[in-house]
Amino acid sequence: MKAEDYLSFVDAWEGRATIRTRPRRIVENDEKLIYPLSRQPLVLSETFTRECAHLRDLALVQSLYKFINDVVIFETEIVDKTARSIAKDNFAIRFPFACRYDAMTVVVDEDYHALVAMDFMQQTIALTGVQPISLPEEIELSRAIPAALALAPDHLRSAVELICVAIAENTVTNDVAAFAKDDTVKQSVKGLMADHLLDEGRHSGFWSRLVRIYWHAAPQQDKEVIAQILPVFIAQYLTNDIQKSFDFVLIDSLPVAEPIKQALREETQAMCFPINRHHPLVGNIMRFFTASSMLDSPCVQHALADYLPAGGLQ
Template identity: 65%
Template sequence: MSITDYCSFADDWERRATVRTRPRRLLENDDKLIFPLCRQPLVLSATFVEHCAQWRDFVLVQSFYKYINDVVIFETEIVDRTARSIAKNRFTPPFPLACRYNAMSVVVDEDYHALVALDFLHQTVSMTGIRPLDLPRQIELSRALPAAQAQAPAHLRDAVELIGVAIAENTVTHEVAAFSRDDSVKSSIRGMMADHLFDEGRHARFWTNLVHLYWQAARPADRDSIAHVLPTFLMHYLTNDLQKTFDLQLIEHLGVGARIREALKDEVEALAFPITRQHPLVGNIMKFLQHSGLLQTPSVAAALDDYLSPAGRAA
């Protein structure tokens, strides 16, 4: 794709964007789950199942609150910032007007997603009477982007931000899709996720196309510099440290004895997953890198091979 080939999706956005077409969704007071069991392994652990079953709904509700909080951080503090910078022509390199228009539509969509998420948080508090615990102020991307940008030359920091956001937008689309298909979850929440997915598919294509445009025009030396920092980005992005911290905080609020609490903590510590080619997000990231053109660059392929090797993960 060249800049002259780039087309705005203005008409598609006007017809299909959820901010234009969806009514407000209301949380049902039924026996369906508010959060998928498979997304909170703590409630599936042997100790929890045997000794803490009465706390399941509390843990799932708090996990839902964290998920909403993560959505708001991701969309209003990170994606919104990058897309707004592109739309206002404050990004290096600058993009043509059609790209900038699409970027502003992404800003509108993401702020609307955050509004819907906060609406569901408010509805859940009202229905359950369970108030959120202290929620994280960062997500993995909050750490991954500045860590990678710090290793890049100053003139490439916007480009590293663009690629990092594009990676995250492409991976979150797959996460949202899985959530929206889980029949154990309340219909309104699955509907919210399906609405989100409807927009995120368009966003994933938008970011992939922008990265493709940038990569085609980038100098070979700049491509190699970005390849060098990609492992740092992935190291901070593909981690469960924040989730583990949150789960340990949850355990402290369960009304169980010290022995059970320590057993739960041990099981949470054991939930850490290795970053390999079989990691649930790595396949999605590799597809994005392929479609955007990065993976065809030898330095990128070599950096990722080194990072995903056992020696690279141990470094």
């Protein structure tokens, strides 16, 4: 895809962006879950089910707070930074005005998502009376992007940043989609996720197209250097170290005896997905590499061989 072939989605944004079209989401005082059980395996563990079932909702509220905290960090510190740089034409890779205009709509959307998330968190605190425990000050991307940039020569740092953000935006879109379909959670939470998804679907396509534009014009030597950095980024991005640390803080906050806490810690320690082709988010990441045309390059196929389907590309 060439830069001159890019078409802005300005009409779609004006007609469908959640900041333009969606009402405020008000958290309901009903019996439905405030956070999906499937997204917090701790509450499904043997010890928790046996010893702490009465604390399930408390654990889910704290897990929602952590999720909201992650959203705010992701939107305001990571996506906003790159999108704003592109929009203001301060990015090392130059894009035409149509791309830069769309990048500014991404800035507006992401900051609005953060605002809505903060509002929902305050509503939940008011409804439940549960104050957040200590929340992480960073997310996996806070470590993964700098790790990738550290491996890039100066002239490729912006390209690597662009690709890392694009991977994350495409991954979160599919993750939010699964969240929005969960019928066990409150309607306001589902609505919050559905609103987010409506914007993120547009964003994921935006980032994929920008990477296609860059990749189309990139010299082969640069592609080969970037390809070698991708596995480092993915391995850092897919770790669960921050989530595990949060779960330990959550366990420590539970009003139960120390032997129960220790059993919960041991079960949590054992909960992790291997970082390979079977990790649940790898499929989303590979779809991005296909959509962005990066996976058409043999150097990328070779670098990502451990993440590709066992039979290779069909």
